[in-house]
Amino acid sequence: MSALDPDAPMVELAGVHKWYGDNHVLRGVDLVVPRGTVTVVLGPSGSGKSTALRCINQLEEIGAGCIRVEGELQGYREGTRRGEDVLYRLHPKQIAVQRARVGMVFQRFNLFPHMTALANVMEAPVQVLGVSKAEARERASALLERVGLSDRLDHYPSQLSGGQQQRVAIARALAMEPDLMLFDEPTSALDPELVGEVLGVMRDLATSGMTMIVVTHEIGFAREVADQVVFMADGAVVEHGPVSQVIDAPTEPRTQDFLAHVL
Amino acid sequence: MTTPTAAKTPAPEPQRIHAIPVRYPGRWISAAVVVVLAAMVANALITNDVFQWSTVGEYLFSAPILRGVSWTLILTVASMAIAIVLAVVLAVMRRSSNPVMRYVSWVYIWFFRGTPIYTQLAFWGYASVIYHNLSLGIPFGPAFVTFDTAVVLNATRAAILGLALNEAAYLAEIVRAGLQSVDRGQSEAARALGMKDGRILWRVVLPQAMRVIVPPTGNETISMLKTTSLVLAVPFILDLNYAQAAIGNRLFQPVPLLVVAAIWYLAITSILMVGQFYLERYYGRGFDEHVPRRGRRGRQAAINSAHTTADPSPLDGVTP
Ligand SMILES: Nc1ncnc2c1ncn2[C@@H]1O[C@H](COP(=O)(O)OP(=O)(O)OP(=O)(O)O)[C@@H](O)[C@H]1O
Numbered sequence A: 001m002s003a004l005d006p007d008a009p010m011v012e013l014a015g016v017h018k019w020y021g022d023n024h025v026l027r028g029v030d031l032v033v034p035r036g037t038v039t040v041v042l043g044p045s046g047s048g049k050s051t052a053l054r055c056i057n058q059l060e061e062i063g064a065g066c067i068r069v070e071g072e073l074q075g076y077r078e079g080t081r082r083g084e085d086v087l088y089r090l091h092p093k094q095i096a097v098q099r100a101r102v103g104m105v106f107q108r109f110n111l112f113p114h115m116t117a118l119a120n121v122m123e124a125p126v127q128v129l130g131v132s133k134a135e136a137r138e139r140a141s142a143l144l145e146r147v148g149l150s151d152r153l154d155h156y157p158s159q160l161s162g163g164q165q166q167r168v169a170i171a172r173a174l175a176m177e178p179d180l181m182l183f184d185e186p187t188s189a190l191d192p193e194l195v196g197e198v199l200g201v202m203r204d205l206a207t208s209g210m211t212m213i214v215v216t217h218e219i220g221f222a223r224e225v226a227d228q229v230v231f232m233a234d235g236a237v238v239e240h241g242p243v244s245q246v247i248d249a250p251t252e253p254r255t256q257d258f259l260a261h262v263l
Numbered sequence B: 001m002t003t004p005t006a007a008k009t010p011a012p013e014p015q016r017i018h019a020i021p022v023r024y025p026g027r028w029i030s031a032a033v034v035v036v037l038a039a040m041v042a043n044a045l046i047t048n049d050v051f052q053w054s055t056v057g058e059y060l061f062s063a064p065i066l067r068g069v070s071w072t073l074i075l076t077v078a079s080m081a082i083a084i085v086l087a088v089v090l091a092v093m094r095r096s097s098n099p100v101m102r103y104v105s106w107v108y109i110w111f112f113r114g115t116p117i118y119t120q121l122a123f124w125g126y127a128s129v130i131y132h133n134l135s136l137g138i139p140f141g142p143a144f145v146t147f148d149t150a151v152v153l154n155a156t157r158a159a160i161l162g163l164a165l166n167e168a169a170y171l172a173e174i175v176r177a178g179l180q181s182v183d184r185g186q187s188e189a190a191r192a193l194g195m196k197d198g199r200i201l202w203r204v205v206l207p208q209a210m211r212v213i214v215p216p217t218g219n220e221t222i223s224m225l226k227t228t229s230l231v232l233a234v235p236f237i238l239d240l241n242y243a244q245a246a247i248g249n250r251l252f253q254p255v256p257l258l259v260v261a262a263i264w265y266l267a268i269t270s271i272l273m274v275g276q277f278y279l280e281r282y283y284g285r286g287f288d289e290h291v292p293r294r295g296r297r298g299r300q301a302a303i304n305s306a307h308t309t310a311d312p313s314p315l316d317g318v319t320p
């Protein structure tokens, strides 16, 4: 049983492949995300950015390769049978434990519509971690205050603007005290004037030292906070490195082409 | 009209519109027709001796009728309660990744929807004749405990079981439709938070599915109220319909007793509809933006404080 390794990078993808039926969506993705850094993932539509994030959080099963979070193999346990190295699939309960260490923010928020903002944020700590309701409430209101929503605790998602909903969603993910946060185009469903408030919260989070992987088209955000920029195309990482390299001086023609369209 | 001087002089009080409303003669005509028809129906009901309104009044609250009402209520509530639990189980099995579960659920629904309720009830009545004993143990092997079927499955239990098992098949499809109506992103978000499947179903998916499940289930409950009269097939002879028929036959006056039963069924249906209204409102929370928690007062206050609407108060022009 591989344990958490404090010296390992936060995330490590090695030769990750993913097929949907015959559709070969990820074609050998390699990626290393050091602890406490922000990685921004860019790439054209359909290049597999969302799929890669979903594989890290085990919302999708990978077809080949391996994913490690804090040094721990995700979804499988390494062992031997009859002298051969084999992988044992983890029980759903163990997968749930691994997932709880990774927070995810979706493009379409996916807040629980039948719960207030406060209840949304309290839900997982109470149901998964077994935190008492009183303590969860206290932590949830502190988190909602942190994302600037202390006056919206009792509102249902339908009574909140898109930007406010996404900030609740971030607070909900943070309530599990994850080691890693994944953002899949967190601002692309928002009206332009609401994008800033969400990016502001994410900027603060990055400053606080959270390890983040962010799929976004917000090049300005990438310039400001990204320690590493990854450009994906056709299911593979084409180019990666600091902003100064990937955004300001891309060497790959596909990156240059993409940036010419986005900027 | 905007004029260049408008900025200097205080804006004149706008003249309010006092238009003459549109006339809808059709509404008056239709109302008149309905009143006349209602009077005709009332006349037909009151003046015809067959209805024997004094007999209706005499038996409406009589002991056997009241006992029939309570048994009908017990049958309805108990069988619906069992059916709802079973239906959720069947619907979840139907969506399971385990093919055995899916198949069992499918066969159950196929069988119980495909055979008449009357036949099923009669079968449960005969069950104690077909199987004298029920035993728990190893198939074809020794039994650990044995029950006398006639005792375990008395007429009341056979009636409730028969109604519940049949109803569960219909409700299972309603529950399945409800579960399907919940966006996939919901269970995905819950999974990403580390919640396990059981919790996701119970805390996230089912509460949202209830919005879709409750209205047709209300329908089924009202339908069940009247289906209980078929328990005669078991035979179970304490329900409202049997009580009504027994008295009606004894008096040779079936119609007034039918009216008594109809009044009771209507009354219970009305109460069930009220209950359904509150259930729908509860499970609609967060979906219906027009019923915020603070109620209409808070909403009106928000609209007022925005100062975007004209205040109808006559003091409006007087305040400085
Ligand atoms: N559930 C699925 N079943 C089948 N194919 C899928 C599924 N999800 C994604 N795909 C396919 O996988 C490929 C990559 O999709 P993905 O959503 O990862 O792209 P993306 O880079 O996130 O694009 P976008 O910028 O549009 O969000 C696409 O060709 C898509 O059609």
Ligand SMILES: [Mg+2]
Binding pocket: A049, A050, A051, A184, A185
């Ligand atoms: Mg995507």
